[in-house]
Amino acid sequence: MNIILLGPPGAGKGTQARRLVEERGMTQLSTGDMLREARSSGTEMGKRVAAVMDRGELVTDEIVIGLIAEKLEGGGGGFIFDGFPRTLAQADALGALLDNMGQRLDAVIEMRVDDEALVARITARSTCAGCGEVYNDISRPIPADGTCVKCGATEFTRRADDNADSLRQRLMEYYKKTSPLIGYYHAKGQLSVVDGLGEIDAVSAEIKAALDKA
Ligand code: AMP
Numbered sequence: 001m002n003i004i005l006l007g008p009p010g011a012g013k014g015t016q017a018r019r020l021v022e023e024r025g026m027t028q029l030s031t032g033d034m035l036r037e038a039r040s041s042g043t044e045m046g047k048r049v050a051a052v053m054d055r056g057e058l059v060t061d062e063i064v065i066g067l068i069a070e071k072l073e074g075g076g077g078g079f080i081f082d083g084f085p086r087t088l089a090q091a092d093a094l095g096a097l098l099d100n101m102g103q104r105l106d107a108v109i110e111m112r113v114d115d116e117a118l119v120a121r122i123t124a125r126s127t128c129a130g131c132g133e134v135y136n137d138i139s140r141p142i143p144a145d146g147t148c149v150k151c152g153a154t155e156f157t158r159r160a161d162d163n164a165d166s167l168r169q170r171l172m173e174y175y176k177k178t179s180p181l182i183g184y185y186h187a188k189g190q191l192s193v194v195d196g197l198g199e200i201d202a203v204s205a206e207i208k209a210a211l212d213k214a
Helices: 013-024 031-040 044-055 061-073 088-100 115-123 164-178 180-187 200-213
Strands: 003-006 027-030 079-082 107-112 125-128 134-136 191-195
Touching (some): 003 013, 013 027, 013 079, 013 200, 031 061, 044 164, 107 200, 115 164, 191 200
Parallel strands (some): 107 191
């Protein structure tokens, strides 16, 4: 089963993708994670996209489609596309890539949340440096002993683009360039909407119900 998690920054796509990996053995493909990895390993491409990411703008379709194509080359299935596609051109490219592999997209889950909740979530967000587990100062704080519940690491990072200015731009990009994908996948009969504002377990249950129907 191949699925897309669609939603604005802070909707909880990464958290839910990680759950699907654990529970169903699916493979998470996050273009945001791939780009951050390219940045931290200092590749030419990583250097080129760093400033764009920090401003909260989208990097070019060519770069992200290339990253996804590379991952799909190895074959397999059971992909969760997290943060990709973000434009109609990316959606078309993904359709073509899956077609070429003889695979299909089974479901697109839109995680719906309101903007105010996003600002609160994103500015309180931190990530385990060891395993990428996501924490939130308010709803899911780092344990009092300062160790990650998943891997025991003691270092946590905040994303450079998780600040108010970047977030405003990321939301603008979402509404201008990504939200048209809601209509696109709805028209194809592939869209399910879940309430992204609920507790993590409740959102997971809604996603499970949507996937069972797909
Ligand atoms: P994310 O971790 O998904 O929030 O992505 C972080 C940043 O990486 C975004 O704000 C963009 O600058 C860039 N990015 C990630 N995925 C894409 C994509 N599919 N298309 C364009 N830019 C992307």
